Amino acid sequence: MSQKDKAFHRFYKHFPKVIGNNIRDYVTNHVLKGSRYIFIRRVKGIQFGYCTHCNERFMTSSPLKHNEMTDCPKCGSRCEVKNHGTSRKYMVDNAFVVYYEKSRVNPDAIIARAFRVFRDYRGDYTRVETEYNTTALYLFEPGNAEMYEHYWWHKEDRYVKCASVHSLELKSQYANNQCSEESIKKAIEGTPYQYSTWDQHDQPQWDYVKFFALYSKYPTVEYLTKLGFKYFVGAKLFDHKTFNCINWTGKNINSILRLNKSEIKEVLQYGTQxxxxxxxxxxxxxxxxxxxxxxxxxxxxxxxxxxxxxxxxxxxxxxxxxxxxxxxxxxxxxxxxxxxxxxxxxxxxxxxxxxxxxxxxxxxxxxxxxxxNLFASHQKTMKMVTHKQNEETDRKIKNRQKQLSRYVFEDADLIIRPARSTFELINEGKELSICVGTYADRYAKGDTIILLVRKKQEPDKPFYTIEVRNDEIRQVQGLKHCSPTSEVREFIEKFKKTKLAKSNEKVGIAV
Ligand SMILES: [Zn+2]
Known part of the structure; x- marks a missing residue:
């Protein structure tokens, strides 16, 4: 037996091997109480009814109508009337149930089982039984909480241990998720969980498994709740921040709250505030x-x-x-x-x-x-930091210039060359109303290459900006993102052929 199997075996011992009458009663008379039908059919002009709850057949005393509610004359159940011939293609009632019991081996432990329960009327409605699929098992014992989820793999079923204890549920508008609080009361009787304050937390939990898991780990929960610090328990349960306020493993109230007696008195005065x-x-x-x-x-x-x-x-x-x-x-x-x-x-x-x-x-x-004056000082330091960062970026951009010089290219009217500084990029962005200014960091780091196209006659005036990555032109941007004129396009084509095509060849050879 593997370690995992051994662990499961130990865990599984806590659970009854059958679904007891207590659970069946709860499901039949509470959870799926609405799943009771009288199917009606006429034989030689006489209407008969069949009750899916007591499985009795009877002659109706007065004619029943499809979809109306009535009481079964045999068992007295409130039932919905259905025509024998009606389509039952989707007639399945289901629910998700969590039920607590005492452990079979540890008198201090409690267990919970989660089931998907359903009644399926799609086949012969006289043979419908409530079916139970176990979906999860929970064990809560002082110092330990465990959950195993049940899976079906290739018709073989298997239990898999969950990293943490959590709720499962059916999710839909009509989902019927129910937990028997009566079962909790019975299960915890005489165990350390009896006074755990499980029912005092009005947060959105319906099956209490997270609460009992937390309590198993930190009985401090009881202390805190009784002192009025429910908030912290709720925060811990639902993963809100508690900022390390609570020493969950503390042995007494002083160490739990990290405060001395008189301080605690002060805190208690303000209570939930x-x-x-x-x-x-x-x-x-x-x-x-x-x-x-x-x-x-x-x-x-x-x-x-x-x-x-x-x-x-x-x-x-x-x-x-x-x-x-x-x-x-x-x-x-x-x-x-x-x-x-x-x-x-x-x-x-x-x-x-x-x-x-x-x-x-x-x-x-x-x-x-x-x-x-915090406002003024902060404005100043912001500017200084930006300036300092720009200086560093500029240094890196300057270091790239030699390597990037191979992209310099010109024809009779136009010239293309790498950007030389952060200022140049910001200015280019400003003049052309494009966002090239934000590329400074990536350009400096070598993640991309920003080339500037300028008219030879106006070498300092932003004209077009080009981004090259992996020796491929990624974008060409002109004033307000306008696309290049035919003159510029021609120039870029020439540049591509002479500079990028060549580099591509080189790469090819190198590989
Ligand atoms: Zn009946």
Missing amino acids: VNPIQLRLYQLSRKDSNRPSLAQIIEAFKGTGDVMSEMKYIMKYTNVGKVINYMKKQINRPEKRKYRTYKDILTAWRDYLIECNTLEFDLFNERIIFPS
Whole structure:
């Protein structure tokens, strides 16, 4: 037996090998309750009915009509009437069911089985049985949660372990996905899952498998929910950010919330008003001498949304209290051109600090970290960075010139040559209203070649721009993307023949 088979074998032991009456009752009397029909047909003028629930045949007391609802006189079920002769081409009722039970081997564990269940009326309607296809098995035990999905491959069935525990469901407008909450209550009784708060999270989960998986891993969930921190459990369940606020493996409330007693008291006072960013910043400011109160943090980061990545960068150079002070100062600047929200300030400030880094400014200097007018300083550093980047790009473009000189070509009136600088590319783009300026980086890196066609009489005036890649002309652009005149086209043809065709030959030989 392979390791995988052994693991499955161990896992599979937890599950009953049959579909018990508890499940059958639930499916028949709840999930597929609507799948009960009385088929009517006339024999020698007398109408007979056949109930698909109790499988009884009877004479109708008063005539029944196709598609009406009626009670079966034999079993009392509410049934839909169908003509014997009606087309049953699509008559299949189905649903997806998740049902919980206790493990057969571990008294602390619970299991769940997911089934696709259906009743198929397309054949002989007197022989319809509810069918069960197992689609997944779930095991939840303290410290461990596992899920296996069931597949049919070439009529052979197989269970495959899933990387993580997740929900399966039928997806359509009419999909009928159901989980027996009664089954959960029975399954968890007397197990560590009994007080897990599984039914207290109103997030969009219908089968609770993710909850029980989370709880198996982190019983902390119960603590947090009971203390009113449902939000964090929900965030963890549905992959929203929690910014590392919660120490999920913490053994007591102090280590779970990374706070001491009096701090926790403060947090509990604000209850659900505290969002993960605010809580995280409160935690991160613990050791600061200028630590703001929780109220101040809540106030400052009320409407900022997710600014954690900005804050992380900024806090390399300062702390939460100073950030709050600085944001207040910037928002109250007298100038017209300033930032209007704390979020805008944080974004601009982070960008400004990144630029300062690029420019190798002294970021130990408070005057640099906290410029008195952030807007103006950021505008300045942006320009300086652009300039610096252009210088580097220019250096690379210059280094390519010698290699690119083989593309220089001229005839009586026109000349073609490689672009010489970022400025030239930007200017070319501006004058011709094309986007060649954005090609500077790629051109500098050698990913592409930008050639300029100029009239010999006006060698400095942009005329046409050509992009060459792999010795092939990719595009020819004139003023506002106009196509080349016949004169230019002829010239380009000549250039191609002399310069590109030759290079192609060379490549051919080299290979
Ligand atoms: Zn009946």
